[in-house]
Amino acid sequence: MIPLILYASETGNAQDVAERVARSFRSKGRKVTCQSMDTYPIQSLIHVPLLILITSTHGRGDPPPTMMNLWKALLRANLPKDILEDVHFTLFGLGDSSYERFCYAGKILARRMEDLGGNKLSEYGWGDERSPNGIEDALLPWLKETLDTFLPYLPLSSDFNMLSSTDLPPPIYSLTPIANSSKIKNGPNIPLEKLSIIASSSNGDSHTAPTRVEDNEIVTKDDWWQDVREIELEFEDDDTEPYLPGSICSLQPQSSEDEVYTFLELMDLESQADVPMFVNSVMEEQALPQHLPPSDKPTTLRSLLTNHLDIRCSPRKSFFEWLRRLSLDEREQERLDEFIDDPDEIHTYATRPSRSIVETLADFRQTKIPLSHILEILPPLRRRQFSIASSYEAHPGKVQLLVALVEYKTNLKIPRRGLCSQWLDNLTVGSRIPIHISPPTLFLPPSPKTPVILVGPGTGVAPMRAFVEARVAQGAIRNTALYFGCRSKYADFYYSSEWKQYGEMGMNIQIAASRDQEEKVYVQQLIKExxxxxxxxxxxxxxxxxxxxxxxxxxxxxxxxxxxxxSKNGAGNLTDEESKDYIEKMFEEKRGGEESW
Known part of the structure; x- marks a missing residue:
């Protein structure tokens, strides 16, 4: 009997928790399988006797995208009420109590599991980012109870060796040089210079489409504080399926050559950087995670660090725990112990100044990450999602994005710039990049007679532009209203000429330029007007x-x-409570929708 851990992660926190839970089971000599919800065959769930669910919460309490397939399957009306009667489970949810629907995705998932006969094996845990020690305040007691409850059901592995919290566990994944791999006989004969291209485009995702950069234009004024880009991508395949308004475009950024070189140098891995290798799972029960290349595709360490593993993100507690297991230097061990024992130390050192993994390793120069554990220790380099700012009908064969590049200062000397922002800044016209398009979560009404109100301040106007273009094609321009907010019509009035044109055609265009007058004006005020x-x-x-x-x-x-x-305070007849309930019901019925970040 092998427990299954399924996680749904948006930014990587839920995945990090899931992997920590898996390591805890393995440290007790128990086998466990850990994988993302969107990669698990849903029909097999009824055959899982011991299940641990870990999920974050997305938007207004919505399930994260990687949970949606499982969630939709569980919501099917024709499911027997006892279909999960053989499943014993627990759940840990991650959230922020400052939001109205704290850990809501986890709560509705747990409730639905119970409704379908699932057996709650131990108390659920609700990790709160607002707690003094973050999610640790809830995670540690929940994990202890989960282990105490699950372990008696599980046999010890035959090859188990007791490890302390500072001992290095055996690796889960392996990097095997092609010359030493049994797969070389069946492996393709691929020139070395093409390995990085294969690795960067082979995440096992059949929905990836190749595109070419047609434009990467700064649309804010030169003297403005923010760098916002209008990026146009053109599909290379003529038969690419059209996307719907409101669709999401995911980009896979790359780590810079300089940072990859620095990492390799710090870890004394320069000689291994360009050796062709296969990635494999060492443990039979553990599949390769989705962010790594398939086991039958050759890659290199340099390509993995460039395209698959994130060396720019700020390290989490689990990273410092790994370094502690690897460290042989007493002074570094003492400092790492401080980080592990006090989350505030991690926040001060890493999170608040946005210190990266590479910068952290430069501070712990005596500690080296071995090639054997690099795939497990370094977090995945995640796609960045952007709302598409164009409709396919208005721009056939193309995708247009409106992206604000992230740049800021901390107490570190070097100004901070987001990994994706740096990558986008360096994209030149003609560059070839794969993109992934996800279906929308917001859908326009089918009838052009149904009015639509669109509210999109700043770069939030991107999906609204796509909706406007679709409504224009529908002949619904007079039944469409746009509320756009910016700081100044001079500097960040995106798509201004288009809004002027649509306004002349009869569309209600409301612009809140908050800094263009002495008293600030926001879209909320224009809505009331x-x-x-x-x-x-x-x-x-x-x-x-x-x-x-x-x-x-x-x-x-x-x-x-x-x-x-x-409400009666405005132009209606509803009480305050009734009006709030009406708006809430609109969102529940999908007549209202929100896309926020």
């Missing part, structure tokens, strides 16, 4: 409303402004 139209469109005509932008207070305040418009 148009209360009569909001009331008519939402209540009388059953309209839709979509919100996109930063996940700070804006989405909540926009919903509050909409509720005010349809």
């Amino acid at each position: 148009n209360k009569e139209q909001i009331q008519e469109w939402l209540i009388e005509k059953g309209g839709y409303v979509f919100i996109s932008g930063s996940s700070n207070a804006m989405p909540r305040e926009v919903r509050e402004a909409l509720a005010w418009c349809i």
